Amino acid sequence: MSVEYRGIKFPGYNKPIKSNREGKKMMVLAKDGDKIRLIHFGATGYGHNYSDAARKSFRARHKCDTANDKLTARYWACRHLWKGKGGSTKSSPKSRKGKY
Secondary structure (H helix, E strand, C coil), X not given: CCEEECXXXXXXXXXXXXXXXXXXXXXXXXXXXXXXXXXXXXXXCCCCCCCHHHHHHHHHHCCHHHCCCCCCHHHHHHHHHCCCCCCCCCCCCCCCCCCC
């Protein structure tokens, strides 16, 4: 079941695909009840989920345990980009000082 929204084809609701917006990694046509929203999430140029320490820090900083609203970018970043082991092998940018 594919869905077309604003001229963009999606594989279905709540299924992230690569974003067409500059500066964003992913987009999703989110549906919660009868509400539908197009959400772009994840910054390009940054890795995601590249180490246990980075994942733990991101999830604490963004309070991922309480992200329950499917219509927010926080929900999708926590669930899709920073969920568990694996993910991008790209580390954080050299221009950003960090401990990971």
